[in-house]
Amino acid sequence: MTVPSGRDWLFSVKTFAAAMLAVYIGLLTSLPRPYWAMATVYICSQPLSGATRSKGVYRVIGTCMGATAAIVLVPSLANAPVLLVGALALWVAGCLYVSLLDRSPRSYTFMLGGYTAALIGFPAATDPGSIWDLALARSEEITLGILCASLVSSLVFPRSVGDVVAARANTWLGDGARLALDALTGRGGTETRRDLIRLAGDAAEIDMLATHLAYDTSRIRDAAHHVLALRLRMLMLLPVLSSIADRLTVLRAQGDDLPPKLAQAIERLRGWIRPGPPSFAEEERIAGEADAEHLRVAIAEAEPMLDQHSDWTAAVTASLTLRLREFVDLASDCRALRHSIATGRRRPAPLRVEPQAGALALRHRDHAMALLSAVGVAIAIVLCCTFWIQSGWPDGSAAPMMAAVACCFFAAQDDPVPAILQFANYTGVAVVLMAVYQFAIFPLVHDFEILVLVLAPMFLIVGTLISMPKTAGRGLAIAANGSTVLALQSTYGADFNSYANSNLSLILGMYAAAIVTRLVRSVGAEWAIRRLIWxxxxxxxxxxxxxxxxxxxxxxxxxxxxxxxxxxxxxxxxxxxxxxxxxxxxxxxxxxxxxxxxxxxxxxxxxxxxxxxxxxxxxxxxxxxxxxxxxxxxxxxxxxxxxxxxxxxxxxxxxxxxxxxxxxxxxxxxxxxxxxxxxxxxxxxxxxxxx
Structure with missing residues (x-):
């Protein structure tokens, strides 16, 4: 079992403090549902301050977008339940489709815009006149929660996205340098290939983190374009290193020694590569550029002439020298960009590889899987609404709401079903825990200070779960859904029948989402790999x-x-x-x-x-x-x-x-x-x- 670190406890304390601040302001200003603000704090809070702020901005925009959709659709179609259900299902499905095609943190805006319409629209379907008050209250309370989360994250021991990006880039370049040394010895086996592919995944993580830099306060905030350029060149290095290892394997397999000039160039290149911690001294940067220029000359001198009498060895040698030149250019660019990021330069030294000659920042989009996910959420919403309407269940509106949330929240995974089931199961745990609070503890609480004290033990522990990747899903289910189920308001009025009915509907909606997802679009990692390869x-x-x-x-x-x-x-x-x-x-x-x-x-x-x-x-x-x-x-x-x-x-x-x-x-x-x-x-x- 993973034991929370000091950093995990600090994150938990900060998040709990922000949540209590949001509840206090909500109660002070007589907002109708301050528990929405509390849940928002737990949903938006991230270990990195810039990530918290960026997610908050996307959540505000998405909430307003979804609230607007609900205000437009519900009053217009309230007298035609079938059309209303269809319109809300199509809206959620369309937003999810766009979200999955975006594949960046900005996609959260579209996803939230989709299921927010469900969260507001379905409870208001039986009382269309309340739609404006409901939409306004949710927008206000979501914004309050985001402001509190951002404020505490920024002021209390903030953790910079820029520092993490810089550290990850340093680690990546060090690993890449070690693999380059392996490639120059001709090691191109299975383990080397796996290491190169692992570096591709690490570069993708750096790219995802870098999207939060615009909301960061570190000195490399304005260097997001440098990080993008660095990530592209890091990825371009991988096939080049693979080619170098392959060509050297061919030449050394023939039993003869490498041509003297080529062997000397490779030996000089090995000395130029530095796998250790990077140095950002200006004199070392200038010396490194001069060494790179000498390497280019040495590689050019080792390049053989090709004519109609050239043999296979000469052709492979020429191919190797081409890749060696590409490696020097790309590695030089990586060093220049890393130096600019570390020193805060807005413009790096002149780069050797331009995007038109290298790689553009394009993203793979799987329209078929996005469409299947959209169809799945639409079917889940329609099925839950059908059951709700046909059964006449007063609290049944929670089922299509949570079916929309569960389908959207985990749609980017190859197989969302295990995550949805885990989310549903731990929401059930939250319902049981909050029942203890609602019916055994809260009747004894008469002021805000005591409320904070009784909530602190559980929410502090749950907060540490959110901060650890292996337990984040469980912690988020308990904290976010538990905050909603807790329904903190200015007056106490718990009713067991209402509590049980509404939360049973909520959990059934999640299980319905899991069943529909299993039938419509659940795939495994192997299937996804084969699809990407195809x-x-x-x-x-x-x-x-x-x-x-x-x-x-x-x-x-x-x-x-x-x-x-x-x-x-x-x-x-x-x-x-x-x-x-x-x-x-x-x-x-x-x-x-x-x-x-x-x-x-x-x-x-x-x-x-x-x-x-x-x-x-x-x-x-x-x-x-x-x-x-x-x-x-x-x-x-x-x-x-x-x-x-x-x-x-x-x-x-x-x-x-x-x-x-x-x-x-x-x-x-x-x-x-x-x-x-x-x-x-x-x-x-x-x-x-x-x-």
Whole structure:
């Protein structure tokens, strides 16, 4: 069992103090439901101050949006219950759909805008005249809770988002440096691939944290664009390191020593890489840039010339030097950006890799899964409303409300059902605990100070659960729903029948959400991984068969974002699961090389153009249909294209095409024998990585 740390207890005390402040102000100003403010404090409070403020802003906007929708829909459709239920269900579903496509903390605005309409609309459906008062009260109390949470988080031992982002970036760059040293020794096995993919997941976490920087008070608040640029280059390093390890493996497997100039360049590069803590001294930054320039010269001197007589070793060596140059440029950019973030510079030193030549900040959007989630929440709401209306249950409005909340809250997970069930079960625990307060303790409480004292033991313990990732879901269910169930108001008027009925309806709504989600859209991590891989294959197929020039930066950004989504899912699989050994980075390398090949094709000779065209057509078919590469005869077409390109006159396009073909061949056929124009490869004897 995880024991709360001092930081966890501090967070709990701060959150409880903010909650009590919100209740006190609510009671003082005679707000009708101050417990909404208390629940909001627990929902919005985060260990990082900037994250608390950003979530609060998104919650205010979402609440106002949902309240407006309820005010528009309920009075207009109150006399047509079927239409009202359908309209509210469609509103919640539409907001959830948009929220899932956004995939950033801003998505909370749309999600909240959806289920807030349900929280306000369904209780007011039987009394449309109260809709304005209900919407106004909720907006006021939600805003009060957010203000109290933000105030306490900012003034009492605030914890900066910027400091955490900077520390995570330092850790990432240190891990990346150690993996770069491994890659330069030619270690490209399963463990190295897993480490590279793990770094992709870590980069995605840094990106998510960086979205809160605009609401932070640290000195790197204005450096959010630097963090975005750093994250892109960090991700771009991963396929480059994978390529370097692969090319060195090929060259060292041949038994000969590396060419002296290449060996010297690699040795100098190993000395330039610093896996230890970063230094932000200006003189060291200048010295590092000078060393990087010397490295570029050394790598250029080690690069072999390519002509029609060049062999496979020369082509692989040229490919290696290209990737080494890319690594130096990307690593230099990472150092410059990290230095600017640490020192508060608004402009970093000149960067070597521009987004148009690297990767753009694009996000993968799964419209099908978002649509299934939207359909699921709509069905759950309709079913709960049908039961409520047909049974005539006076307190049945809580069921569709909580069905909407449960479906929306966990929709981003591959399988939301376990989380929904946990949320429902611990809400049941909260109902039992709050019943003790309502009917045994509160009759003895006569002033606010005593109220704080009796609430403190339980809510302080629950607050520590919220601060720890493993128990956050349980703690939030007890604290947020417990605050609502507690129903703190200026006068005491508890009624057991009403308490039991309304809370039974509330829990039934959550279980209904779990059942519908299980039937409509519940999937596992393995299914999600295969879907992401298949999306990547379709993107590579599109890059191979499009006639207009593909945007390399857009492709890289999209594929690297998918890599960030794959990383935590792959880590969740069993250690021996076959999917964990898939070389995901190889497919990214193949796609980038496909785009380079297409771009260079038009400047080649006609026979070379035809050979490349046939290869690209076969590649598109393989990635679109899942056909085995050996069945598609790809190795033969690859070698035919290599022969034709080698026979072209020397030109930049020839070099680009040749290096792209080398990359594709190594990505698809890592176990294939070296290319030789006199010994065509036998597809039946080749193991591919594209299956």
């Amino acid at each position: 999306s990547g294959r379709r993107t590579i197929a599109a890059a191979a068969d499009r006639r207009d020039p593909a945007n390399r930066a857009r492709f890289a950004g999209l594929m690297l974002d998918r890599l960030g989504l794959l990383a935590p899912r792959l880590a969740a699989l069993d250690t021996n699961h076959a999917l964990r050994d898939r070389d995901i980075l190889a497919h990214i390398r193949i796609g980038l090389n496909v785009i380079d090949l297409r771009g260079a094709r038009s400047a080649l000779t006609l026979p070379a153009q035809e050979a490349v065209k046939a290869l690209l057509k076969s590649l598109a078919r393989v990635y679109r249909t899942g056909l085995e590469v050996s069945d598609a005869g790809l190795i033969g077409r690859l070698d035919a294209a290599l022969g034709q390109v080698l026979s072209c006159d020397e030109a930049p396009a020839k070099r680009t095409a040749l290096l792209a073909l080398v990359g594709i061949r190594r990505g698809l056929f890592p176990e294939a024998p070296p290319y030789s124009p006199d010994q065509p490869s036998n597809p039946g004897q080749i193991e591919s990585a594209a299956a």
